Amino acid sequence: MAYEENRGKINFGGELIYKRYGKKTVLNNASFRIERGGIVGIFGLNGAGKTTLLNILSGLDGNFKGSLLKTDFTDVAYASQKDFFPPDMRIKDYLNFEATFSEGFDKEKIRGKLAAAKISEKSFIFSLSSGLKQYFKFLSAVFGGKSVVLLDEPFSNLDVNLRGEVVNTLIDLTDENRLFLITTHEIKELERLIDGFFILSGGALSEYYDAEEIVGKSGKSVEEFYRETVNEKNI
């Protein structure tokens, strides 16, 4: 029951993560540390390196300089933008497959959510629309029983109903023993949901901003604050 033992011991982050593709530096000594569970956003413009950062944090991409605080990748779930499903797999098969591998994988919860969204378990995963696939990846990640869940643009391609479902599921699941790290450039969706956020720009991560504090102090919405910060940095 590694999962139960690990709960309440969030210590996630990285130090001086440096990554480049060819001559282009994407992450330039990005550092952060999170010691409490909750919903945390990583905001950044397109191409800021959000996905690259998540790839590194999930252990998918080991080719970088710097270090990670947490190395137990089996306790990290990642809903990536890319698909890693075997091509001929049905939803049902995938759920059974995952359930045998990871303890805490809540197959029944996922089945319930899929039924509510009218997604048949018999469908081949590749045949799902991109929105439904995104939603399925989201469900698999958040109900995976892991204490760190990385979500890359979880709202992309989702219709209004599914966006609502994603929001409600996060509200249901969030607690101090579980960290949801979410990248997005659609801040509106997350604004009321996040405990705090980082801004990724120029390859580096900002300090951690507490959402309530920022709005209270600046009298601006998180989105306005983000926009101004990003624009200042880009000048």
Next chain:
Amino acid sequence: MKSFKGRAPVFLAHCCIIRVIQYRKNKGDIFVLEFKNNETILSQIISLMKKEIFGGRLVAGQKIKPIREFAAELSVNPNTVAKAYSALEEERLIVTDGTLGKFVTQNREYLMKKREEYLLGEAEEFMEEMEKCGVGKEEVVWLMKKIAEK
């Protein structure tokens, strides 16, 4: 004066700073709250709860919604709702009864006192805004009468 007539409500709507959180009934009976952006969600939830209590929609001794349920209804972080509840608890408007949950205080006298405090505060803020528009006390009374007659 004629042109002013009938415009008072519009005028008031512009000036009035009473924090309006609009209820909009969405399919079925799920309440959708429209939050103001420039104010923390926390303070907006606190003032929403106060309005529910002082407006008598949540009565003395009534159980209030569990944190997660309320958070889901408002689509906000449960932490924020938890903070709002503890702020209200600090003001002794709500009390925790062991594991049963949280309830509006049974102390009606205290509730009425707090209600008056709250209303006075809101009215003062309103008055200040009116003064900025060059409206004196008498005119405010006149405006209020006008609205009441409608």
